[in-house]
Amino acid sequence: MQPTGRLLPGWSHRGVFKVTNLKYDCAIICDFGDGKAEQIEAPLHASFSSAGRNITLDEFVRTIINQPEFRDALYPHIKGAGEHDFWFSYTKPSGLWQIEHCGRTGQVQELRVGLKVLQSETPVEYASGKFQQVPFVAGLSSSEIAPLQFVLAKTPNGAVNGYLIDKDGTRTLSQGLRTRLS
Numbered sequence: 001m002q003p004t005g006r007l008l009p010g011w012s013h014r015g016v017f018k019v020t021n022l023k024y025d026c027a028i029i030c031d032f033g034d035g036k037a038e039q040i041e042a043p044l045h046a047s048f049s050s051a052g053r054n055i056t057l058d059e060f061v062r063t064i065i066n067q068p069e070f071r072d073a074l075y076p077h078i079k080g081a082g083e084h085d086f087w088f089s090y091t092k093p094s095g096l097w098q099i100e101h102c103g104r105t106g107q108v109q110e111l112r113v114g115l116k117v118l119q120s121e122t123p124v125e126y127a128s129g130k131f132q133q134v135p136f137v138a139g140l141s142s143s144e145i146a147p148l149q150f151v152l153a154k155t156p157n158g159a160v161n162g163y164l165i166d167k168d169g170t171r172t173l174s175q176g177l178r179t180r181l182s
Helices: 057-065 070-076
Strands: 013-031 037-040 045-051 053-056 082-090 098-101 105-131 134-141 147-155 160-166 169-173
Touching: 013 098, 013 134, 037 105, 037 169, 045 057, 053 057, 057 070, 057 105, 134 160
Parallel strands: none
Antiparallel strands: 013 037, 013 105, 045 053, 082 105, 098 105, 105 134, 134 147, 147 160, 160 169
């Protein structure tokens, strides 16, 4: 579905809608008891036991990057549109988890995550209002090169949810997103 139409021109404002996509890959630093730390590429579908349940590495990393503290630390370092590279390390004093690799058992000491952050900035016209007492903002790109349409609503508990339609299709937007239009 492609964005169409214009918002009510009498109450439209202009701003920039920023879309930030995070992609990542992982490596682990492991001690196999021989006194040497070894770095091993870690597939995101690999699973391990955490807090008494099996979890994939992808789920574990998403839990970290969806924390408000993580986003508050990352976003100030994303300077403008384009691709940005970052990495972070996750450790615990007692080690992270045990693994089997190439017939050896080892203790994972560190998780290293490489982040590729792609940020786009699209000029938009937007309007805000209330629908059945729910505050919302809706917008449409003013560029035919980068069509984009969005709607965001604030729930009674303060969460922000919505939808984005752009060249990549329809996506759900939820907690953790930044709602400031500049």
